[in-house]
Amino acid sequence: MQKAVFLDRDGVVNIDYGYIGQIERFDIIKGTALALKKFKDMGYLTVLVTNQSGIARGKYTYSDFLKVTSFMQANLSLYDACFDGIYCCPHHENAYVEQYRVSCECRKPKPGMFYYAERDLKIDLHHSVMIGDHATDLFAARRAGISSLFLIGEHLKEESPLCPEAICYKTIGEVVEFIRKNQ
Numbered sequence: 325m326q327k328a329v330f331l332d333r334d335g336v337v338n339i340d341y342g343y344i345g346q347i348e349r350f351d352i353i354k355g356t357a358l359a360l361k362k363f364k365d366m367g368y369l370t371v372l373v374t375n376q377s378g379i380a381r382g383k384y385t386y387s388d389f390l391k392v393t394s395f396m397q398a399n400l401s402l403y404d405a406c407f408d409g410i411y412c413c414p415h416h417e418n419a420y421v422e423q424y425r426v427s428c429e430c431r432k433p434k435p436g437m438f439y440y441a442e443r444d445l446k447i448d449l450h451h452s453v454m455i456g457d458h459a460t461d462l463f464a465a466r467r468a469g470i471s472s473l474f475l476i477g478e479h480l481k482e483e484s485p486l487c488p489e490a491i492c493y494k495t496i497g498e499v500v501e502f503i504r505k506n507q
């Protein structure tokens with residue numbers, strides 16, 4: 325069994341401009357690649373768990389999402405920091421695109437994507453970590469049995485009261501240092 329660091333995408337890995345379906349709008353946040361590499365060096369798998377309701381809403385397609393994913397992985401590979409697993413929820417219950425109009429089990433705050441990763445990558449969820457920029461990311465992880473919850477990014481003021489057990493930092497680099505000292 326492997327421990328893993330789960331990360332949300334928009335607002336954690338890249339700047340969240342809203343509904344990002346093109347590589348031209350995919351800007352990796354400074355420090356992300358180095359942080360991913362350090363997590364790997366500490367023996368964690370790195371797993372992306374991202375809600376992409378923009379697909380259901382018809383803002384961009386699943387194929388666009390895959391192009392952005394390839395671009396992201398290519399950039400991270402320069403630092404030896406590719407994700408080991410990538411899970412995406414393309415659904416929304418009020419979707420414009422009928423194919424994705426589902427009340428699914430994978431859209432965070434539901435825990436589905438964590439269970440898919442557990443199954444595929446043999447992950448030990450109880451010794452894993454979640455890093456998100458919204459409380460809903462952390463609720464999903466908590467439901468899956470992850471107790472090490474980190475909130476980072478631009479929304480700490482609004483989101484931290486919603487998840488009092490979350491450890492809050494401005495940057496992912498600070499999370500790496502915390503985990504390094506406390507593991």
Ligand SMILES: [Mg+2]
Binds near residue numbers: 334340457458
């Ligand atoms: Mg986010």
Ligand SMILES: [Zn+2]
Binds near residue numbers: 429
């Ligand atoms: Zn879903």
